[in-house]
Amino acid sequence: MSRVFAVDRQAVLASAVALVALFVWALSLQGVDLGRIDDFGLISALPLATTLSMVALTVSFGLAVLGARPNRFVLALHVAVLLLMVYGLPSIVEPLPRFSVAWRHVGIAEVLTRTGGIDPSVSAYFSWPGFFALAGLVSTTMGWQDTMPLVGWSPLAFNVLYLAPVGILAQSLVADRRVRWLAVWLFLSTNWIGQDYFSPQAFGFLIYLWILALLIRFFGREPTSSWPVPAKWLQPDVPPVEISRPQRAGLLAIISVLFFVLVASHQLTPFATLASIVVLVATGRISTVTMPALMAVLLGAWLSYMTVTYLAGNLNQLLESIGSVDSSVSASLTDRLQGSPQHVFVAVLRSLVAVALWSIAVVGVLLRFQIGRRDVTMALLAFIPFGLLALQSYGGEILLRIFLFSLPFMALLAAHALEITASGRLTRVMVVAVLVVFMGGSFVSRYGNERMDIVTADQIAATDALYEIAEPGSLLVVAGDNTFWQYRDFELHRYRKLDREVVAGDVDGAIDRIAGEDRPVYVILSDSQFRGLALLKGVTEREWAAFERRFAADPRVERIYDQPAARIYRFVPGGS
Amino acid sequence: MPLIAPIVILALTMAAEIVVLASGDGVVRMVLVGGFLAFAPGAAALRPLQLPLQSLAWAGFAVTLSLAITGIVAGSLLYLGAWSGELGVTILALIVVVLTLVDLPTVRSGARALVRMLGSQQERGS
Numbered sequence: 001m002s003r004v005f006a007v008d009r010q011a012v013l014a015s016a017v018a019l020v021a022l023f024v025w026a027l028s029l030q031g032v033d034l035g036r037i038d039d040f041g042l043i044s045a046l047p048l049a050t051t052l053s054m055v056a057l058t059v060s061f062g063l064a065v066l067g068a069r070p071n072r073f074v075l076a077l078h079v080a081v082l083l084l085m086v087y088g089l090p091s092i093v094e095p096l097p098r099f100s101v102a103w104r105h106v107g108i109a110e111v112l113t114r115t116g117g118i119d120p121s122v123s124a125y126f127s128w129p130g131f132f133a134l135a136g137l138v139s140t141t142m143g144w145q146d147t148m149p150l151v152g153w154s155p156l157a158f159n160v161l162y163l164a165p166v167g168i169l170a171q172s173l174v175a176d177r178r179v180r181w182l183a184v185w186l187f188l189s190t191n192w193i194g195q196d197y198f199s200p201q202a203f204g205f206l207i208y209l210w211i212l213a214l215l216i217r218f219f220g221r222e223p224t225s226s227w228p229v230p231a232k233w234l235q236p237d238v239p240p241v242e243i244s245r246p247q248r249a250g251l252l253a254i255i256s257v258l259f260f261v262l263v264a265s266h267q268l269t270p271f272a273t274l275a276s277i278v279v280l281v282a283t284g285r286i287s288t289v290t291m292p293a294l295m296a297v298l299l300g301a302w303l304s305y306m307t308v309t310y311l312a313g314n315l316n317q318l319l320e321s322i323g324s325v326d327s328s329v330s331a332s333l334t335d336r337l338q339g340s341p342q343h344v345f346v347a348v349l350r351s352l353v354a355v356a357l358w359s360i361a362v363v364g365v366l367l368r369f370q371i372g373r374r375d376v377t378m379a380l381l382a383f384i385p386f387g388l389l390a391l392q393s394y395g396g397e398i399l400l401r402i403f404l405f406s407l408p409f410m411a412l413l414a415a416h417a418l419e420i421t422a423s424g425r426l427t428r429v430m431v432v433a434v435l436v437v438f439m440g441g442s443f444v445s446r447y448g449n450e451r452m453d454i455v456t457a458d459q460i461a462a463t464d465a466l467y468e469i470a471e472p473g474s475l476l477v478v479a480g481d482n483t484f485w486q487y488r489d490f491e492l493h494r495y496r497k498l499d500r501e502v503v504a505g506d507v508d509g510a511i512d513r514i515a516g517e518d519r520p521v522y523v524i525l526s527d528s529q530f531r532g533l534a535l536l537k538g539v540t541e542r543e544w545a546a547f548e549r550r551f552a553a554d555p556r557v558e559r560i561y562d563q564p565a566a567r568i569y570r571f572v573p574g575g576s
Numbered sequence: 577m578p579l580i581a582p583i584v585i586l587a588l589t590m591a592a593e594i595v596v597l598a599s600g601d602g603v604v605r606m607v608l609v610g611g612f613l614a615f616a617p618g619a620a621a622l623r624p625l626q627l628p629l630q631s632l633a634w635a636g637f638a639v640t641l642s643l644a645i646t647g648i649v650a651g652s653l654l655y656l657g658a659w660s661g662e663l664g665v666t667i668l669a670l671i672v673v674v675l676t677l678v679d680l681p682t683v684r685s686g687a688r689a690l691v692r693m694l695g696s697q698q699e700r701g702s
Contacts, residue, residue: 116659118655141661164636
């Protein structure tokens with residue numbers, strides 16, 4: 001009786017800490033000062049109480065999960081609070097949905113709903129329109145003008161949805177309840193790469209997780225053959241769940257539907273999914289031997305028929321990059337370690353978080369072997385995504401995507417390492433400290449670009465003015481990637497960036513790049529562009545001002561909109 | 577009791593269809609149409625399978641599957657040049673109704689009886 005009471009007391013205490021942390025966190029948000037955001041990102045704008053409440057939550061979770069009898073309701077409460085604190089924060093404190101690419105995605109869906117058709121020649125997005133079609137139908141039937149209402153809360157919504165398949169994967173691969181909960185926590189608290197915004201890849205990752213979770217849960221088996229991996233290395237920790245033949249048939253049909261939607265929505269994720277399934281089938285860990293062939297046919301058919309326009313213009317480039325591992329790594333890593341000193345610190349921190357997680361995961365593999373748990377399925381699934389390095393650099397993002405695809409399995413392996421290590425009081429404290437470090441490092445990493453990712457109403461007012469002024473067919477020109485535009489009339493204009501010229505201070509070069517145009521040319525220079533160039537390229541305020549002053553002094557350039565947040569210039573070839 | 581879930585799914589479907597066709601707006605439309613799109617198609621497709629999943633996992637699966645089915649309908653409308661929110665919801669509603677009816681106990685037992693009857697007729701014929 002007293003033992004039950006003691007367990008309850010621990011559970012009540014842990015729940016109270018989680019709720020108090022949430023309460024303090026919510027109150028502290030009134031003190032958030034977005035004007036203080038520097039190149040360290042959102043963390044620089046948060047009051048100390050916000051940060052401390054997140055630390056308190058993490059410590060409470062660590063002690064609860066490593067305690068004598070972890071209570072799942074208490075742990076679920078901590079996870080729910082974590083979700084809100086990490087993934088809901090920007091939507092609560094920022095005036096508008098963050099991240100310029102998310103705004104562009106609104107524009108892609110807007111084209112579909114406005115024109116009612118798909119023209120693959122406009123952009124690569126229209127060769128994989130599944131996600132945008134879905135978003136467009138949602139916004140149309142909800143009676144919205146566009147998909148903007150979906151953008152702000154997308155990261156929170158996607159991460160809530162990720163929980164179910166990640167939970168099933170943990171349940172299917174790991175017998176220990178503590179490890180499962182630790183893995184879920186690590187999955188949520190180390191996911192710093194921010195690919196959960198309103199995007200096809202966020203949706204694709206959800207499908208990737210579900211397909212793997214369903215196949216391992218319901219089609220898992222104990223391998224009998226010892227080729228190519230010894231069968232004893234694949235003996236599952238958890239016995240496979242048996243379902244009837246009609247259930248298997250129905251589930252396979254559903255998995256096929258999910259994969260088809262994935263193929264129609266995103267370029268990269270189907271390859272990661274297929275690679276994982278091929279390895280699971282080849283090692284005999286799942287029984288759906290024909291599934292890879294079916295998936296390959298679906299993928300091949302889509303690429304052959306629906307992406308012809310895109311491939312016609314890009315096939316050579318895609319084929320050339322196959323096998324160029326060096327350039328893929330360089331584009332993903334070296335090229336990102338530049339910009340302002342604070343930003344370089346954040347970029348290094350990102351790499352450290354990833355390397356630390358991967359290293360602990362490797363320790364997890366070894367410790368599992370030591371205690372006689374031989375199932376290498378998690379290790380296989382964690383390391384298969386690294387094969388994508390051989391495919392292409394994916395615009396310098398391939399390492400980010402590899403981190404994402406491997407994250408659930410790395411988290412499971414790292415959770416094993418932490419759980420096995422936490423055998424004594426001191427080691428338990430160390431494990432809790434590791435969770436706090438991961439949480440802190442990952443939070444700073446995730447919101448480390450906030451100086452450029454945040455957008456204000458006056459920035460959007462300037463872009464709206466640009467769209468009102470510019471006739472269809474105009475060339476719209478910006479100084480950098482970080483422009484909140486293309487959220488409407490995407491296909492009606494042409495676009496150009498002058499970032500290289502701005503970084504080099506080459507005004508003549510910039511003018512040359514727009515001078516030969518026979519269509520109306522409008523240049524918008526905004527604070528958000530400057531913040532992006534300052535953060536990522538180290539452009540100073542003085543250099544930016546000098547560039548704009550010299551650009552505006554050209555007789556062919558006429559200023560037609562002038563606000564503190566942005567200026568719009570019309571370029572008149574013959575002079576005004 | 578087994579009829580409660582199909583009734584809820586069908587009621588949500590009907591309400592969403594009415595709201596969209598009647599061009600209703602505001603929070604009611606958001607709740608009904610959002611709830612329908614996010615849940616009904618996937619729930620209707622999953623129910624006949626009776627998978628051994630915990631309720632939260634089942635709900636998460638139903639949401640993901642609903643989004644996938646909605647995506648297929650939306651993409652088909654675009655490629656066919658027949659884009660219309662009303663048509664999209666109507667097609668989804670039809671899918672939900674068919675899947676829900678298929679799963680009703682009376683339809684299931686009727687289908688089983690039909691299969692048995694056809695089997696016995698075939699045996700007599702041969």
